[in-house]
Amino acid sequence: MKYAADFKRTALNALRGKWRIAVLTGFVASLIGAGIASDGGGSYSSRSDSASDIFQDFQATELWLQLHTFLIFAAVVLVIWALVNIVISGAGKLGYAVFNLKLVDNREASFADLFSQFNRLFEGFCMNFLIGLYTLLWSLLFVIPGIIKSFSYAMTPYILAEHPQMTANDAITESRRIMDGNKWRLFCLGFSFIGWGLLCAAPIAISLLCAVKAIVTSGNYATLLWVVPCGILSFIGYLFLMPYQEAAYAAFYRDVSGTEVSLQDNGILD
Numbered sequence: 001m002k003y004a005a006d007f008k009r010t011a012l013n014a015l016r017g018k019w020r021i022a023v024l025t026g027f028v029a030s031l032i033g034a035g036i037a038s039d040g041g042g043s044y045s046s047r048s049d050s051a052s053d054i055f056q057d058f059q060a061t062e063l064w065l066q067l068h069t070f071l072i073f074a075a076v077v078l079v080i081w082a083l084v085n086i087v088i089s090g091a092g093k094l095g096y097a098v099f100n101l102k103l104v105d106n107r108e109a110s111f112a113d114l115f116s117q118f119n120r121l122f123e124g125f126c127m128n129f130l131i132g133l134y135t136l137l138w139s140l141l142f143v144i145p146g147i148i149k150s151f152s153y154a155m156t157p158y159i160l161a162e163h164p165q166m167t168a169n170d171a172i173t174e175s176r177r178i179m180d181g182n183k184w185r186l187f188c189l190g191f192s193f194i195g196w197g198l199l200c201a202a203p204i205a206i207s208l209l210c211a212v213k214a215i216v217t218s219g220n221y222a223t224l225l226w227v228v229p230c231g232i233l234s235f236i237g238y239l240f241l242m243p244y245q246e247a248a249y250a251a252f253y254r255d256v257s258g259t260e261v262s263l264q265d266n267g268i269l270d
Helices: 004-015 019-031 048-056 058-104 111-115 118-141 143-152 156-162 168-178 183-191 194-218 221-257 260-266
Strands: none
Touching: 004 058, 004 183, 004 221, 019 058, 019 111, 019 221, 058 111, 058 118, 058 156, 058 221, 118 143, 118 156, 118 168, 143 183, 156 168, 156 221, 183 221, 194 221
């Protein structure tokens, strides 16, 4: 039986010499909501007199109006982006599954693979909708059943990508079958990346904590400037972590589905 370390080793071997294309594909996949492995407040106070002075100043009011307009524009963009993601993310997941399966099969994986399943927008949408619906219904019983079922459905994108004759519901059923007795192994695989995740999140988390502390104690908002470079550093870390995780999940699928040898022999996904 293979364990998390085995799948991670397979992922690293598959990514050797292919990090550039894997990072680029992973970045675009995250933009369109096509990540597969990822589916596995604060407060401050200010003096009332200074707040009164600010809002009595015309220039500050003008600045607030500009900020308000920008926030409305940003909200509209986010809504449009979310709606587009709802339509295309399912097909994107299928394409990203193809990309990562080619990686772990030692075949030629290209950026175009991410968009290779866009002729199956309806199947992708149905997959996302049904997985979300089933997970929600199980979560209504309690949170834990919903989490467990999310592991049961985790292999659906790979199955549907390789078997276009299947319906989304058929692929979900097959995922449940092959994940019977393997959900704990998938949990352990996902949990094994927590150290890397914390390391990637550390720069932005530390900078935010320092900024909040400085604002609360001394009202020094200049420390917020450090959040930007630290956020970029965290973002770069996640850009490399995502392909690593996704390749490991694809290797896991190959193992639990029993297709590792037969696919390499039969040339599927060429």
